[in-house]
Amino acid sequence: MNNKLKIVFAGTPEFAVPTFNLLNKSSHEVVCVLTQPDRRSGRGMKINPSPVKRAAQQCALYILQPESLDHNVMENLKDLNADILIVAAYGLIIPKSILHIFPKGCFNVHASLLPRWRGAAPIHRAIESGDPKIGVTIMQVVEKLDAGPMAKKVSMDLLEKYTTGDMTEAMALMGAKLMMEVIDVIASGNSINWIEQNESDVTYAKKIRKDEGILNLNEDPSILIKRIKAFNPYPGVKGLFRGKGLKVWNAVLIDNFDILKNLQPGDLKVIEKRLILRLDRGGIELMEMQVEGEKKIEAKDFIFRYKINQGDRIN
Structure with missing residues (x-):
C-alpha cells in the first residue's frame, strides 16, 4: 500500500x-x-x-x-x-x-x-x-x-x-x-x-550562449546541420540576409555537389523550388527560415516572397 x-x-x-x-x-x-x-x-x-x-x-x-x-x-x-x-x-x-x-x-x-x-x-x-x-x-x-x-x-x-x-x-x-x-x-x-x-x-x-548561434560559413556542413537542429528553437543559427537577421530553423545536407559550381560561400541558389546555401566546404539545403520581425516560412515560400535571384547571399 x-x-x-x-x-x-x-x-x-x-x-x-x-x-x-x-x-x-x-x-x-x-x-x-x-x-x-x-x-x-x-x-x-x-x-x-x-x-x-x-x-x-x-x-x-x-x-x-x-x-x-x-x-x-x-x-x-x-x-x-x-x-x-x-x-x-x-x-x-x-x-x-x-x-x-x-x-x-x-x-x-x-x-x-x-x-x-x-x-x-x-x-x-x-x-x-x-x-x-x-x-x-x-x-x-x-x-x-x-x-x-x-x-x-x-x-x-x-x-x-x-x-x-x-x-x-x-x-x-x-x-x-x-x-x-x-x-x-x-x-x-x-x-x-x-x-x-x-x-x-x-x-x-555547458549553458548555451547566444553567440553560439552565429552562422559560420567555414563550418563543415554536417556539423552545421547538427547545430541548426541543436539550437532550434533557441538561440537559433542566424546570419544576415539583405541587411536583416535571418534565422535558419531547419536544413538538410545536399547529395549533389555539382549544383555548387560557380558559387561562393554565402551564395544562395534556387533549384526547382529548393534553396541551396553554399558553404566553404560544401553546401546545405535550407528548409525553414525566418527573417527578423517576420514569421517562420518554408523555403519555397521564402523563394517566392523574396524573389531570390543570382547575387542573393547570407552572411
Whole structure:
C-alpha cells in the first residue's frame, strides 16, 4: 500500500511542467512549488512568470520564488513538514542545509543519460554532438551538480531529424512518467537499487550562449546541420540576409555537389523550388527560415516572397 507523500516541487521551464502536472494529479500532495522569480522575456521584454509558476497558480498552490536559497527559504520549507523534494530543471543549486530537510530524500529528473551531459543544456549538447541515443535519468540530488546516484534511466534513438524543441517535449513526458515510478516505489516503502555514476564517463553540457548561434560559413556542413537542429528553437543559427537577421530553423545536407559550381560561400541558389546555401566546404539545403520581425516560412515560400535571384547571399 502506498503512503501519501507531502511533496515540495522545484522547477522552472516548460520541461518541468509535465512532472509537476503528474505529481499534482497523483494521490500525493504538492505542498509548495519552488520556481525562479518572474523574468523579462519575449519581444516586448515584459515581466513573465515561469511556465511552472503558471501551472501552479492554476491549482492555487503555495509558491516560493527566491533569488537564492538562503536561511529564510530553508525555514519556510522546514515549516511545511514535507516528506520529499522533487526537482526538474529548477535552475539553482540546492544547498545541503535544504537537502537535509526532507526525510524521504531529494530527487531530480535530468534530460540526459548520466553521467553523460551533466549541466544546463543536455539536450542541446547531445544533438550538437550527434549522440546516437538520448534519454532521461532519475537521480538523488547532491550538492555536486547532477552527480548523485541514479535510480532509473530510459533512452530512445536520437534520429537526425530531431531538434531540441522536439526532444525537450519528448524527454519532459518520459521524465515525468519515470519520476512517478520512482515516487511510487518510495511511497510503498520498497528500496531502490541505487547506481553510482562512473566519474570517468562524465561530460558537461555547458549553458548555451547566444553567440553560439552565429552562422559560420567555414563550418563543415554536417556539423552545421547538427547545430541548426541543436539550437532550434533557441538561440537559433542566424546570419544576415539583405541587411536583416535571418534565422535558419531547419536544413538538410545536399547529395549533389555539382549544383555548387560557380558559387561562393554565402551564395544562395534556387533549384526547382529548393534553396541551396553554399558553404566553404560544401553546401546545405535550407528548409525553414525566418527573417527578423517576420514569421517562420518554408523555403519555397521564402523563394517566392523574396524573389531570390543570382547575387542573393547570407552572411
